[in-house]
Amino acid sequence: MDLDTLTKLLRQATDVLILNSPFKTCMGTLLGIAIEGFSTLSPALEPVPGYAWISICIFLLNVTSFFKRDRISQASERTLNLIETGRKRGLIAPLEAKQRFREIIQQELDNQISVAKKDMQDPSK
Amino acid sequence: MIIFSLISSYTSFFTYYATLTGTVIDPAPIFLPFEKLGEGNMPAIASAFIALIVDGLILLLGTVVKPYSYRASKDIKVAESKPKALTEIYLQSILEDSNKASKVISIVGIAYCLMQTTLGLEIQYGILLLLFSIVIISYIRVLLLMYRIRKGTYGNNYYEAKEIISFISEGSDDSDPPFGGGRNAFPKRSLGKNPLVDRGLEGGATPWT
Numbered sequence: 001m002d003l004d005t006l007t008k009l010l011r012q013a014t015d016v017l018i019l020n021s022p023f024k025t026c027m028g029t030l031l032g033i034a035i036e037g038f039s040t041l042s043p044a045l046e047p048v049p050g051y052a053w054i055s056i057c058i059f060l061l062n063v064t065s066f067f068k069r070d071r072i073s074q075a076s077e078r079t080l081n082l083i084e085t086g087r088k089r090g091l092i093a094p095l096e097a098k099q100r101f102r103e104i105i106q107q108e109l110d111n112q113i114s115v116a117k118k119d120m121q122d123p124s125k
Numbered sequence: 126m127i128i129f130s131l132i133s134s135y136t137s138f139f140t141y142y143a144t145l146t147g148t149v150i151d152p153a154p155i156f157l158p159f160e161k162l163g164e165g166n167m168p169a170i171a172s173a174f175i176a177l178i179v180d181g182l183i184l185l186l187g188t189v190v191k192p193y194s195y196r197a198s199k200d201i202k203v204a205e206s207k208p209k210a211l212t213e214i215y216l217q218s219i220l221e222d223s224n225k226a227s228k229v230i231s232i233v234g235i236a237y238c239l240m241q242t243t244l245g246l247e248i249q250y251g252i253l254l255l256l257f258s259i260v261i262i263s264y265i266r267v268l269l270l271m272y273r274i275r276k277g278t279y280g281n282n283y284y285e286a287k288e289i290i291s292f293i294s295e296g297s298d299d300s301d302p303p304f305g306g307g308r309n310a311f312p313k314r315s316l317g318k319n320p321l322v323d324r325g326l327e328g329g330a331t332p333w334t
Contacts, residue, residue: 014266022226022263071294084283098281
């Protein structure tokens with residue numbers, strides 16, 4: 001396994017571990033610890049361990065992320081899927097697939113910049 | 126005024142706790158660890174040492190990684206290309222998120238130790254370890270992203286391409302003088318029901334153009 005693949009996999013792993021948002025995860029931990037402190041006031045809640053409160057709160061604060069769709073245009077998504085499928089089936093060489101992914105990023109960026117430029121020229125829209 | 130309100134809320138918390146549970150807690154134990162430290166109690170010294178190391182490392186991460194990134198961005202001065210500039214902006218946003226997280230975690234760590242000591246409960250070192258690992262993982266994430274950007278390998282796979290395109294669509298630029306305050310640098314207008322039609326002659330992203 002080359003370093004490129006290794007770092008890519010590690011990135012994906014870290015993203016999963018902190019649920020894509022370290023700040024929300026931290027706030028969930030903060031809330032969990034606070035609730036754990038207050039749970040000592042109620043005999044019914046007292047047996048619930050601290051880890052359970054922290055896990056529940058982290059989940060609750062990140063629940064929107066689970067249902068949030070990537071804000072990516074359908075055309076770009078289709079194209080990305082097409083390249084990825086082609087790469088997996090061996091129809092596109094890995095090196096070419098990498099180049100195509102970059103081209104799509106470049107095209108998307110150019111598209112968004114041209115839309116932004118149009119908006120600046122005509123802010124009334 | 127703030128100190129007074131903090132003190133009053135602190136004492137009212139113990140009064141409320143006493144009325145609810147019937148157990149009276151003496152607020153004095155909050156100073157107990159410091160008294161133990163003064164007495165030279167070894168477990169207290171060890172706990173304080175561990176707490177200082179953990180919080181110190183968290184704060185250190187927040188201060189060390191940031192200048193490294195700024196130093197790197199100074200080298201570039203004028204970005205070689207638009208995608209390069211974009212990935213640098215993305216890196217900064219991820220870094221800011223991690224820095225915010227490390228600050229919150231430091232506060233959480235201190236608040237947790239304080240709360241457990243005050244309520245006379247045992248400090249679970251597993252929770253402190255969990256807090257520390259969240260910060261470590263978030264900075265490993267930043268360093269991996271930095272590495273991939275520096276090596277020029279970022280954005281060459283499905284996962285990252287989708288990630289950065291999504292970031293372009295969500296991106297906003299508050300520093301734009303004519304419009305300012307939360308204006309979207311890349312408006313969402315292109316994300317209509319049929320984006321292919323919306324783009325018109327500007328062209329969509331096609332794989333084999």
